[in-house]
Amino acid sequence: MTNLLGKLAAQAVLLSVCTVSVHAAELHVLNWKGYGADEPWAVEAFEKATGHKVVNDFFNSEQEMLTKLRTNPGLYDVVMINAAFTGQALAESLIQPIDTAKIPNYADISGEKANSPMLNQDGKVYGVPWVWGLTAIAVNDKSFETSPTSISVMWDEAHKGRVVIRDDAVEAIQFGAIASGQNINDIKDMDAVKEKLTSLMPQIRTFWSSENDWNQMVASNQIDIGTYWSGSADRAKTQFNLPVSLVIPEEGAVAWLDAFSIPVGSDNVEGAEAFINYMIDPEFYVEWVTKVGAPVSANEKAVAALPEDAFNRAVMGDPKVADRIQFQAPITDEQRKEYLAIWQELKVGAQ
Amino acid sequence: MATSIRGRGGIGPALPLLTPAYLWLVVAIFLPLSAMALFSFMTELPMSGRDWSLTLEHYAAFFSSGLYVTLLWASIRLGLEVTLWCAIIGFPAAYVLARVLKGRAREAIFLLVILPFWSNGLVRIFSWAMVLREGGLLDTTLNAILPFRIDIDLMYSYPAVIIGLVHSYVPYMVLTCYLTLQAIDNALIEAARSLGASRLQTLRRVVLPLAMPGLLAGSVLIFVPVVGSFMEPRILGGRTGTFYGTVIEDQFVAVFNWPLGAALSFILLAVVLVILSLSAPILRRVQ
Structure with missing residues (x-):
């Protein structure tokens, strides 16, 4: 009898621990629909590796994205913002500084993109370049x-x-x-x-x-x-x-340059950092390009992991192209x- | 029924029946509409602590360039054309439904008229896109039947917008005309015929005047939403698909300029109300 009670108690404790951790580990991501972050295979791989449960939400225009951030403070943990809008989001205090030390892949992002004045202010990083x-x-x-x-x-x-x-x-x-x-x-x-x-x-x-x-x-x-x-x-x-x-x-x-930011009031910053790190990881990027097709990663190592004749590496990486594009x-x-x-x-x- | 309520002393006993509907109207329509009316006089949306003040500039913007006036006129013309086509197509159908068909046949045809109502508007428009384009259903079918070759490419044109809108709105005309046509006493038509009126004369002098309330109700039900329509012109109209409704949509969706979008909407509302009130005396005389 006591044995049974003990088992039940243990189970109850285990159950409550599980539910608590599941709640804490929910990760709300705001992005365009069909734009990498909601690929089922990617979400599955990320959830398996980190235990965070990804909840995707979408916007149809940059204006809608800003409106969603304004009207749902604290709901989202990761938001994908076109770098041209990061400044506006920051001016309205919608996003918070990012501790890039927690994002190992950040070091591989090309310097000119990582240091873009659109994503940095007062020495703090407000956006992690993802793709361009x-x-x-x-x-x-x-x-x-x-x-x-x-x-x-x-x-x-x-x-x-x-x-x-x-x-x-x-x-x-x-x-x-x-x-x-x-x-x-x-x-x-x-x-x-x-x-x-x-x-x-x-x-x-x-x-x-x-x-x-x-x-x-x-x-x-x-x-x-x-x-x-x-x-x-x-x-x-x-x-x-x-x-x-x-x-x-x-x-x-x-x-254009798309970057990830962490909204003010996020209750899962740790998960957000892990997710951003996964999104700029070479392994995810190569799979995304091969299976679905994607823009060019801001992570130099990720682009280098593509086959040599891949469009995103051969054409988009051509210095002559770089000379004539305007950000x-x-x-x-x-x-x-x-x-x-x-x-x-x-x-x-x-x- | 109505007189007996009044006889027992006013609106009191009717209140429990009216309250849910009016409460719903207040919450779902009156409050948001009032908020929109207020927005239309504001410089900025009062969101995330932005400063705002009251202004008339958005209403002035309508008159400052010919753009909005041109577009509004184009939309009104579109509304009139669509209403006319709905009447031409819908009235005969309603006549047959009400006065010729009986029993099962009537039910079946009625179902076909109502069917578009049960499908999503966007689905209807996209299916038109498949039919109208070059190499689409219409083009392929006609060329398979006809001995000579014709190119039918109606997609992304003004006629495509008309076709899409008429298809969406013609059931309103059929339903309202059906109700009035059905109520016409057969004896009146028989009397006209026995007094020597031809079929055409009977239609013109007896049936049409008696069916006028339904025709007018249908016209109003169609004209008002078509003037503000934006989805059909945008998807089917292509290069020619810019109308007053699409411009309002742009203000809300593309530039987050709710105040201007709201102001343009209220101008549309005012213009539609003016048109309806101006035509009211004429309509009453016709009836």
């Missing part, structure tokens, strides 16, 4: 014998009605800046940008908004060319076997509103 990529152009291989090299192909009469561009004011304006030979972060001649985009409008078939839109239009052979993200073009090829090739035009392309800097709310007004006017003019 390009907003360049991608072509439907069925429509081109040899891939074009210049952005001017978007204006080519031969592709009239078979060109797409993303329905995003900032991306469109920055694309116009590159097409008119300007610095995307310091557009001096907005009229030239408007002129470029106005003359592009008759070429346009539609404005895409998600990766899925783009891939479906290529799959049904409705488009020849359009602006696209480098990681998405890779995924279209690897995962969906679509005839898509990314082109980094000689005029240049817009580059996105933060944009003020005022600029964003101005860009949207210009973009809406252009779209209305296109009707």
Whole structure:
């Protein structure tokens, strides 16, 4: 009898310990859907290795991400932020400094990205660079014998009605800046940008908004060319076997850097550090690229672990490419509103 | 029933029946709408401690550029066109349902009319995308049947938006017309016929005037949401899919400018109310 009681007591203690540890180890991650952190195999491997239970939540725009952080303080433990927005999140006290000593893989991140002024302030680190990529152009291989090299192909009469561009004011304006030979972060001649985009409008078939839109239009052979993200073009090829090739035009392309931050009020900082470390680990990255297709890791060792001819290593790592890409800097709310007004006017003019 | 309640002394006994509905309306519609009305006069959203003050600038923004006026006009035109097509397609269907078909056949056709209501709006629109595009269902089927080759590529065009919206809203017209058509006394039609009116004259002088309330109710039910629609134009319209509703959506989603988005929405509401109240006397005369 006492034996039985003892067993029961032991079980109860064990059970309560288990539930407590499970509660403490829940890890809330906020990221784009289908963007690495929610891959089932990755979540499983991470949970097995660390015991933290990953709970994914998603956003559809940077604005939504900031809103979720503002309205749910203390809920999230890890958030993926485009580096151009990290400063805004910090200014609103939404994220906290990160102790990089707890993230062993941090040491392998390329220096210029780790030290980016967008992610560091007063000697403290607020964002761990994860991946970077390009907003360049991608072509439907069925429509081109040899891939074009210049952005001017978007204006080519031969592709009239078979060109797409993303329905995003900032991306469109920055694309116009590159097409008119300007610095995307310091557009001096907005009229030239408007002129470029106005003359592009008759070429346009539609404005895409998600990766899925783009891939479906290529799959049904409705488009020849359009602006696209480098990681998405890779995924279209690897995962969906679509005839898509990314082109980094000689005029240049817009580059962005995605980083992980830890929101203020996180109750599982230890888990967050472990998760970020796993996300920038070479092993995870190689599997992500091979199975799904991904942008370029900020971790130099992770990129080096790819096969030599891999697109993310051979093309994206090419110094000549590095010379002509322009990294996105933060944009003020005022600029964003101005860009949207210009973009809406252009779209209305296109009707 | 109504008179007996009034006879027993006012609204008191009806309160337990009314309270749940009105409570729900207050919580779910009136409060958020009031918050939106307040936002539309604010410089910033009062979130994460930002400073804000009251302003009229968002309403001024509507008039400061021709952009919003042009778009609003385009949306109103879209609303009128869609309403017209719904009437042209929906009224005959309702007539057949109410006055020709009986029993099982009526139930079956009715089900087909209601069916779109049971499917998600987004699914309906995406299935249209599959039908309308070049090499899509319509294109392939027609070219398989016809001896000559035609290219049908309606996707990403103004007609595609009209088709998608008419499909979504035509059940409203069928239902409202059906109710009024069904209530028409057969004796009236028989009297018109026996007095020598042709079928067309009977339709024009007897049936149509009696069915007018249903036609008008359907028109209002369709016109108002179509003017503010944004999903169908965005997905089906492509380059031509920028309307007043999509611009409002951009303000909320793309730039987090809720105040301007709210102001634009209330201007739309005001314009729609003005249109409805201006047309009210005409409509009443028609009835």
